[in-house]
Amino acid sequence: MTSRHILVVDDEPDIRNLVQEVLEDEGYSVATAEGGEAARKARRLRRPDLILLDIWMEDIDGITLLREWSENGGLTCPVVMMSGHGTVETAVEATRLGAYDFIEKPISLAKLLLTIERAFESERLQRENLDLREHSQPIVEPQGKSPVMMRLREQARKLAQHNSWVLISGEAGAGKGTFARYIHSHSARRDGPFVEIAVGSISGENSAAELFGTEDGETVHYGRLEQANGGTLCIGDIADMDLQTQTRLLSVFQTHSFTRLGGIENVEVDLRVIATTQSNLENEVSAGRFRDDLFYHLNVVPLHIPALREHADDVHELLDYYINFLVTHERLTYRHFTVAAQNRLRNYDWPGNIRELKNLVQRLLILGSGEEIEVAEVEQAISAHPVSDQSAAPVLPFDLPLREAREKFEHDYLLHQLMESGGSIGKLAKRVGMERTHLYRKLRALGIDHKKGNE
Numbered sequence: 261m262t263s264r265h266i267l268v269v270d271d272e273p274d275i276r277n278l279v280q281e282v283l284e285d286e287g288y289s290v291a292t293a294e295g296g297e298a299a300r301k302a303r304r305l306r307r308p309d310l311i312l313l314d315i316w317m318e319d320i321d322g323i324t325l326l327r328e329w330s331e332n333g334g335l336t337c338p339v340v341m342m343s344g345h346g347t348v349e350t351a352v353e354a355t356r357l358g359a360y361d362f363i364e365k366p367i368s369l370a371k372l373l374l375t376i377e378r379a380f381e382s383e384r385l386q387r388e389n390l391d392l393r394e395h396s397q398p399i400v401e402p403q404g405k406s407p408v409m410m411r412l413r414e415q416a417r418k419l420a421q422h423n424s425w426v427l428i429s430g431e432a433g434a435g436k437g438t439f440a441r442y443i444h445s446h447s448a449r450r451d452g453p454f455v456e457i458a459v460g461s462i463s464g465e466n467s468a469a470e471l472f473g474t475e476d477g478e479t480v481h482y483g484r485l486e487q488a489n490g491g492t493l494c495i496g497d498i499a500d501m502d503l504q505t506q507t508r509l510l511s512v513f514q515t516h517s518f519t520r521l522g523g524i525e526n527v528e529v530d531l532r533v534i535a536t537t538q539s540n541l542e543n544e545v546s547a548g549r550f551r552d553d554l555f556y557h558l559n560v561v562p563l564h565i566p567a568l569r570e571h572a573d574d575v576h577e578l579l580d581y582y583i584n585f586l587v588t589h590e591r592l593t594y595r596h597f598t599v600a601a602q603n604r605l606r607n608y609d610w611p612g613n614i615r616e617l618k619n620l621v622q623r624l625l626i627l628g629s630g631e632e633i634e635v636a637e638v639e640q641a642i643s644a645h646p647v648s649d650q651s652a653a654p655v656l657p658f659d660l661p662l663r664e665a666r667e668k669f670e671h672d673y674l675l676h677q678l679m680e681s682g683g684s685i686g687k688l689a690k691r692v693g694m695e696r697t698h699l700y701r702k703l704r705a706l707g708i709d710h711k712k713g714n715e
Contacts, residue, residue, distance in 0.1 A: 264380065264490070265289040267308040269299040269325075270342065271317040275367070279312065282369055283376075296320025300478055303329075305525060307486040308337055310379055312372075313359075315343040315350060323353055330357045332479040336487075338379035342367065387453070402438050403581050404574035408566060412439070419561055420446035425513065426534045427498075427541070427558040430565030432683055433615030436536040437494065439565060444492040449532060452491025457484045460497035460684035468505045468521060475523035485518060488531045498558075499539035499550060500686035509533075510554045533558075538684075568610040568617065575606045578614060582621040592625040600635040608642065612679070671706045678708065 266288050270276045273294070280290045291306065293299040295317045303311075315322040322341060329335055335358045343350065344365035351362045360379045363372060402413060419426055420443045428436045437456070444454045462470050473483030484493055495501075501509070512518050513533070517526040535558050544550035568575070579597055587594045597605070610616055624633055624641055674692065681687035689696050 263287055263289045264309040265291070265306060266376070267291050267293065267299065267302055267311045269293045269296075269302075269311065269317075269322070270314040271295055272314075275314075275365075278369075279367070279372070282373070286373065296322075296325050299325060304475065304480055304523075306527065307482045307489060309490075310337050310376060311339045313339055313341055315341055315354075316345060323350060323357070326354060326357045326359060328478065334358075336482055338383055340375055340379060400438075402435055402442055403578050404571060405577060406571040406573040408571040409574055412563070412565065413442070415563060416443050417446050419443055419563065421448075422561075423448075423532055424560050425532065425558050426561065426563060428534060428536045428563045428565060429541075430536075430538060431567050431613055432538050432679075433613035434565040434567055435614050436538075436565050437496065439563065440492070440494040440534040440536060443534060444494075444532075447492070447532070449491050453488055454492050454494065455484050455488035456494045456496065458496040458683075459500045460686050462685075467501060468508065471505065472508060472518055473520040473523075473527075475520045480520070483520065485512065485529055485531065486527060489529045490531065492532045492534060495533060495535045497537065497684050497686070498535040499537045499541060499544050500684055501550075503549070503551065506551045506554050510551060510557065513554075513557050568613045569608075572606050575608075575610075575617070576602055578617055579605065579621060582618045583625070586622055586625055590622075592622075595625055595628060595631055595633050597633045597638070598635065601633050601638045604635050604638050667706065670702070671708065674703065674706065675708055678703075 266283055268276055268279050268283070268290060269292075270279070271294055276292045276294065280292055283290045291302045291308070293302045296319050299311075299313070299320075302308075313322045313326065322343075326335075326339060326341070329339075338360040339358065341351075341354045341359050341362045342365060343362070354362060360382070361375050363375060402409060402416075404410075416439055426440075426443065428439055430436050441454060444450060457470060459467055469481070469483065471483050471485055473486055474481045508518065512529065515526075516530060517528045519526055541550055541555050541559070545552045545555050568578075579602065583594065583596065586592045605617075605620075612619070620641060624637065628637055674688075677691050678688050681691055685696065685699065689699050692699070694702070
């Protein structure tokens with residue numbers, strides 16, 4: 261696994277060399293720069309995980325550099341300022357611009373190492389908090405005691421011990437993303453970042469930029485590949501990736517490097533890729549929509565996540581898990597399912613899989629009353645929110661004005677088609693015959709969130 265990379269920027273050679281030697285002894289990867297211009301170049305060559313930045317330098321002062329980085333896309337890592345002649349004003353300005361801390365010279369190496377540790381810990385906590393907000397649930401072991409789930413967890417733990425790229429397949433909502441995180445958390449890269457990108461939620465012209473990043477003069481946008489350096493990159497909906505981006509991704513597998521869009525220098529990375537798909541990639545290869553060589557690299561040890569209806573014995577445990585989670589984390593009122601209600605859900609088809617189960621539990625806790633959830637309430641909830649019922653007749657909004665009726669129909673129609681497409685914008689665009697850019701605008705206008713995950 262790649263060690264954390266620290267950029268030391270200071271115009272005094274003795275300080276640069278001493279700090280580099282100490283940090284390398286602590287196991288960090290270190291690059292040094294003698295001034296502002298050299299710091300710009302070093303930051304372009306490799307995304308640092310932390311920057312130690314001197315304030316007073318001959319060519320460009322540290323505050324100017326900090327402001328430049330802060331305004332051009334924001335700070336991408338903690339920055340610790342260093343100065344032997346600091347003032348209250350410079351410290352305040354550095355903090356305002358996003359610096360994590362301020363260290364006075366002569367540098368106490370013990371304090372420096374402690375500050376670096378705290379900066380990394382603070383960043384880790386921020387990342388976990390962001391992950392909680394985005395996914396509404398912590399990183400946990402996939403739930404279930406059925407033979408199917410026990411076998412899957414064992415297989416995932418074995419996969420975690422190797423560094424090969426992984427392909428996880430399964431229906432929408434089956435838990436592909438959960439297993440990707442599980443593999444990462446049991447791997448040697450567990451202390452590194454876990455970065456996700458859903459290809460289906462990004463328009464074709466932006467997918468390469470999101471993955472590989474961009475350069476425009478001194479402005480550098482680090483893509484997901486660099487953000488995941490030293491850790492794991494999870495690529496969702498990989499079947500929706502265009503052929504040109506597939507070719508660039510294959511090159512990363514072969515060379516462990518790439519060039520940002522607009523850049524001219526190679527960027528080296530050490531990361532693992534876990535790709536997820538609900539499509540049959542062999543069929544995509546046969547149709548010429550997916551590169552066969554990339555498929556073979558991903559498909560060395562495939563992991564297939566079965567639909568919930570194929571391990572229905574786990575429904576009871578999943579119901580209990582999500583009740584406890586939602587009561588604890590969203591402060592909903594505790595309720596429990598009767599035996600009859602549990603039995604009904606155990607024999608339900610779950611077309612939306614585990615995601616549908618979680619949403620059902622959340623809906624019953626929010627809208628229901630009483631300590632027990634009876635089978636009649638379950639039946640009503642299921643019939644009121646069908647996930648995929650081809651035989652059900654649509655309810656048309658005849659009692660609304662034409663404009664409102666049209667908007668309601670468009671909302672329900674696109675939401676249904678989005679669910680049928682498994683959350684994939686690429687597939688949705690094909691199903692409804694709309695160009696992606698117009699489709700994105702339409703979804704936003706109708707208040708449909710297409711980024712609600714596709715695990």
